[in-house]
Amino acid sequence: MTHHATKISIITEKLNEQQIEQMVVEAGAKGYTVFEGSGRGSHSLKTRSRPSVVDAFSLIKIEVIVADREKADAIVEKIASTYFKDYSGIVYMETVEILRLEKF
Amino acid sequence: MTHHATKISIITEKLNEQQIEQMVVEAGAKGYTVFEGSGRGSHSLKTRSRPSVVDAFSLIKIEVIVADREKADAIVEKIASTYFKDYSGIVYMETVEILRLEKF
């Protein structure tokens, strides 16, 4: 007895963490999970093992699961248009199966 | 030449890590991977950057890939019924493509 929901993954600079989290919650998500990472993209290389003298630029991945697809689209749209001109980052969506529909 | 399998993701308090890992292995999974994270849900906010005076409450994500869908359902069922009354956490499933069927 599972339901379908959309998982949004946002990879961006740690600097933006608080603002994005707030934006996500205001857009109606009931929760999110954050992981630290490193990576490479079109902007310069982010490193992990060295002391990051500038820790605020290191990367995080924020995962948000929402049951409502339209809510998901709205969040993705909002984030892509607000952040990815100036800051490094990507956003993508996946379909997941959840148990407790009311939690998402 | 890929095969389909189910990836289970369990986000919960670190405190439960060992027990869940054991449960997963006993249920027949051939492996799992664990990541540390932080997040917000219906319970109180988990933080990451500050020293977590109470480290045992910080969050982990356990990912388990199993080839057999029924095994996956059993694991998810077991975990949801054992942990999510008292502890924070969510569980969800995704379909993934794997190469070596015998490893999962």
Place this chain on the structure above:
Amino acid sequence: MTHHATKISIITEKLNEQQIEQMVVEAGAKGYTVFEGSGRGSHSLKTRSRPSVVDAFSLIKIEVIVADREKADAIVEKIASTYFKDYSGIVYMETVEILRLEKF
């Protein structure tokens, strides 16, 4: 207006990180993201909480999103054949939805 792309996840020993990253970039991926983790599989248990006297053996997960499915297959093939005879690790693929096709 989203597009489909393939996300490859490679879980392997940290020791291999640089080489795999290079291989992925040479195979045409435009970026990747790396997370640290721990886990258990058919090889011996990897641990996280203890000081890993041998840090180079701890696990990482490399996520690579590529828009072109054939490119994805080639990367997966290359990695599976190069690394998984001698080193621990798994690789799997998922379909994700992305916004900016030109970035992947």
Place this chain on the structure above:
Amino acid sequence: MELFSDLLSTFASQLQKPALAFLLGGMVIAALGSKLSIPDAIYRFIVFMLLMRIGLGAGIEIRAANFGDVLLPALISLFIGCAIVLIGRFTLAALPQVRTEDGIATAGLFGAVSASTLAAAMVVLDEEGIGFEAWVPALYPFMDIAALVLAIVLASVHAHKQNGPSAKVALGPIFANSLRGSALSALLLGLVIGLVSRPEGVFEEFYDPLFRGLLSILMLVLGIEAWSRLDELRKVAHWYVIYALVAPLVHGLLAFALGYMAHLVTGFSPGGVILLAVIAASNSDISGPPTLRAGIPSANPSAYIGSSTAVGTPISIAVGIPLYLTLGQWVFGL
């Protein structure tokens, strides 16, 4: 009246002490939204260093101790640990606005002991030139474990009554679990190493000289943490705040009285009596919470951690230590 004015002047002079200044400083910068934080690895290392120092110090000097002298204070510690939990059970946890499990867990946390408060008190006594028996810090586990185990047992008895016959509580694992926590492990390891080997060199040139400095950083962390947890406290009943303000006073005075008794009977030192009161008034901020989370899973951690970390710890350091110090100076004419 004299006691009161002494108290005020002790307070004033404690405010000058770096431990308190760092604690308050941490609260202030957290309140101002500063991004300053001490990395988690450093925090955990500092806790290890302090407990290892306390354990080694006790172990080294305990070799010469008369084990008979330890008996009465150890029994008193056990008794206080249990008494605090029982008091909480029939006051806080009995209130209609408080969930019984949450109240019991909170009482368990206040019965358990704070290593940082203990360390801060040892520094203060040292600076005041008030001696105490080397084994007094070793009373920590007696009170700590008694309180945690009893709280878990009471919670399980309560659940039992509510849900009908359930599995019996196994005491063994609870004991083992609390002994295995990182704080008690470090303390006991230091104690044993101090007892059976000769770590004087490393104690005097490494663990001891770093003690006060590392403590100042720990105080900063506790201050930051206290402020950040205030939020959590807002979500639970006001009774938790009142308990966190009043209970430590009751616990400390109870311990002071019993310690004074031991002073009369077996010559327990004035410094020991003060330290016993401080330990009793303190609440566990490191190892207690995970033990309770595992032992009383149905209790809401926001309730007990909020009241202990955000209110109990700052109060027992900023108010408790000067209070029992003054009381001691007054009672024993120091």
Place this chain on the structure above:
Amino acid sequence: MELFSDLLSTFASQLQKPALAFLLGGMVIAALGSKLSIPDAIYRFIVFMLLMRIGLGAGIEIRAANFGDVLLPALISLFIGCAIVLIGRFTLAALPQVRTEDGIATAGLFGAVSASTLAAAMVVLDEEGIGFEAWVPALYPFMDIAALVLAIVLASVHAHKQNGPSAKVALGPIFANSLRGSALSALLLGLVIGLVSRPEGVFEEFYDPLFRGLLSILMLVLGIEAWSRLDELRKVAHWYVIYALVAPLVHGLLAFALGYMAHLVTGFSPGGVILLAVIAASNSDISGPPTLRAGIPSANPSAYIGSSTAVGTPISIAVGIPLYLTLGQWVFGL
């Protein structure tokens, strides 16, 4: 000519100093591909320890200071912070090969202050037996905040001109944001604790004795980091390298001249003048970058971090400190 030969001999003797040896050592091992690295938690802790030491030291001694004496140097610091940014705005940022925002951000970073360069200079003055007023390190925030705030304002004015009327820049949050950074928080917290409480004990037995040793490790980290960032620098215009080599000299000499004026007017000490020049010549390597990233999001961090971390910091430590030291010895006949 004499100045020049003095300079050479000062350089030679500074090369013997561990700070410089660790800095160069870090660059060499990074260049050789060594896997040696200092864990991030340790790096952040060391920065905290150094700034807390500097703050406490200043706070403790400032109690006796005449606040009138501080006024002129503080104003000069404010002025220098602004002047550096304006100079950069109309030189580097005005070049056609340099994006204006990137140039302004770089000027902001060079106007801001490096805690590590400050610490290294304090150690050198100490070893040379050259005294300075205890409050000189407290000039840091004046220059730092002035530069960062002005850079953000100028960048926003520029964006305004380009994109037509946009929202006005709110100064309050920029100020608050730069004060809340971990570096300034630690410095100011130490300052206040030193002022209002009595942390002499913990200062003398913990923060001060560890200062030089921890600084040596920080120098190693900065050396490794400098080498690793060279790559980034290759991607941006050569002008950044030229700016990073020349600007610190200009800034330091400007500050030296103004400091000398204060020496004549209010008796600002020779050591203070040297330290002021070092601070001005330094560029922020810890707290500046995130403040600028948040305040000027359109600027490319590779440009400003590359030039400051890979070139500015090593130059201001390896060349700047001996230079202003020699100049001071020469001007003041030390």
Place this chain on the structure above:
Amino acid sequence: MELFSDLLSTFASQLQKPALAFLLGGMVIAALGSKLSIPDAIYRFIVFMLLMRIGLGAGIEIRAANFGDVLLPALISLFIGCAIVLIGRFTLAALPQVRTEDGIATAGLFGAVSASTLAAAMVVLDEEGIGFEAWVPALYPFMDIAALVLAIVLASVHAHKQNGPSAKVALGPIFANSLRGSALSALLLGLVIGLVSRPEGVFEEFYDPLFRGLLSILMLVLGIEAWSRLDELRKVAHWYVIYALVAPLVHGLLAFALGYMAHLVTGFSPGGVILLAVIAASNSDISGPPTLRAGIPSANPSAYIGSSTAVGTPISIAVGIPLYLTLGQWVFGL
């Protein structure tokens, strides 16, 4: 007989030493399931501090050394590194129950050197008042690199024989790779800084006083790690345990004999001979494993890490050091 009773009394007195107490303490608390752990960042920092201390100390004193004296011990170290690997190749790796690659990798690890064992031995010699040439710790790389390179070459020759002609082994990258490891980098960096600059101040007030204390914590980590790795050892052939128990004795005695020869020929000091034996008996616990994992990917890490971390290291610290110390005292009449 006298040697034997001397040995017993040396053992008894070493058991009193904190290094050993912390090592055993770590094993005991891990066995009891304690959650105490030292954060990884701290562990890595401690290793850096110890190796930097050893490197700086050697570098500072080596300035006055006669390089001719170093030659013979350096050649002996090279020889021992190679000899240990060859012995392992034709004993352990030749057994039918042991995969050849696994055996060769294990021999490589036992030929390589443990920085922690070296540090522990230096402290013991210091406490016993037995001097040694300042450059003896600098023999470390000669033995370490010789063993790792030879093991990788032998494994590749073996693979070659098995799989038919394959790519030739490139020696350059293997050398470079082992020099770049964090342990050797720190040691060599310290050595060079000690040689070319004047780090006496920072050495005497920072690196040296923290040495014994940090070593005690490292011993705790190694004890915890040893116990936790026992599991892994259970999965591989018993021969690994036997090798890990016997081989260090053989290697240490061989080194002692050759060191004694150098003593007769060039006056190599008694302390140097003891230290050489300890280095030879030790097995690499930090930088060896990743070098071997990269160089002999087909070898199973459980085999070589299990036997070295769980058996080799504790044995060479707890048994090896007292053994070679007693032998030295007996042979040289110290």
